[in-house]
Amino acid sequence: MEKQEPPPPIVLDPTLVHEPVTTTRPNQRIDPWWALVAAIVGTIIFLATTIPDPYRRILVFVQDGIGVSLMVTVVSFVIVLVGGLVGGLGRLSKNWLIHGIATLYVEIIRGIPALVQLFFWYFSFPSIVQGLGQVLNIPALQNYLANPVGMAILGLSFCYSAYMSEVYRAGIQSIAKGQMEAARSLGMNYVQSMRYVILPQAVRVILPPVGNEFISLLKDSSLVSVVAVADLTRRGREFMSSTFTPVETWTMIALLYLTLTLFSARIVTWIERKTRMER
């Protein structure tokens, strides 16, 4: 999305009556909620240095899990941003077939728990592919084995794109009808109007719910621990079962997730401020 340059200072014409002009954005000061992020990180450091056994050991043990969780989340989210746009435009399509397919997708996917969907992609989907390979006698399909990380990303993306479709749809619908009419009346086609007029405005509107989806996805990425992905949650479980320190382990895991989610929330707020539009 194109970044909006801050408007340059406006020379006020005193003979004209209009609303006061603000040339500075409100809230340029530092977001105070960064303090909460700092407090959580501080707690982690404090625990790891004062009680290294087990807190420091937990940190060392699960550190690669943090990377896996983040990777699964970020890759899925990028797919979700595209998939949601496609789904959202489909939901708004005047073509009954496209509209129907998009609506069916959203309704069905929203109605099935994410965990069940992950099980389907990891356990059922490979079986179906293998069965198909046998029927069609294609050895490559018969020997198909699911890649845990791949299936986890596919499952999360497929699931979250449905929610994101609704976010995009609501965002696009929130833009006044006159905007599309003005764009079309200038001779721009549907795609051009969407790209240059509607979406840049809609994206600003949907930033808060999109940020929400990201944080939600980050937390739900813990579900992939049940399909053999060594994410933060799974590493935590492994540490706990080998050391029998449930309180310390899950406290530390919770603090680590909190760090990631609170940090993400601050980033979203920061982007919101950067792209705020004078209305």
Added chain:
Amino acid sequence: MEPIIHIENVEKHFTGVHALKGVSLDILKGEVVVIIGPSGSGKSTLLRCINRLEEYDKGQIVVDGISLNNAANINAVRTEVGMVFQSFNLFPHLSVKDNIMLAQRVVRKRDRAEAEKVTQELLIKVGIPEKANAFPSQLSGGQQQRVAIARALAMNPKIMLFDEPTSALDPEMIQEVLDVMLDLAREGMTMVVVSHEMGFARAAAHRAILMDGGLIVEEAPPDILFSKPTQERTRAFLSKVL
């Protein structure tokens, strides 16, 4: 002379409303036509049919030789037909300059330098060159509407449609918009204006048309229509607005 806009027996239904009941109208090149009528009379609907922002159900409209019955033609027609809306509909995320430049770049495929030159000239024409870098929310209603006119003119349209261009304006800002429209009329632009600004109609329009109930009730040069209407409905309407 071949009319630049040919409207023939156009009908339009909204759910439960028969908005246009067979309207026929020919508009010549360079002609300025003002359409008046009570709300719900179909005047805005007719105007919006001319660039197919509304699809009509029956009849046909031909603009500059291109039939609007074929949906494939609509972008070709829209490039030649500028439209100004009651609520301005400027793009709030773009500066004044970018509002005017966008379609020039995307549709007319002008390079940046040329589009900027056209934009600057048009801003001078509508009297607010100093607002090029302002955002729409920082302008008064009258200024916004003048930018909207400049934005439409940037496409070098052959026809300009105005849908109640001054209805959303504070009274003291109406004249600045009408002045820009008067200039355009003097330059020979073909204009179809839905408006109750009788002063503008008298000064600039070749023809005034009264619509009611989805039909054209009466048409005549504005002076004659306003002073000696032949239809009872025209008299009744004029007595309320004059």
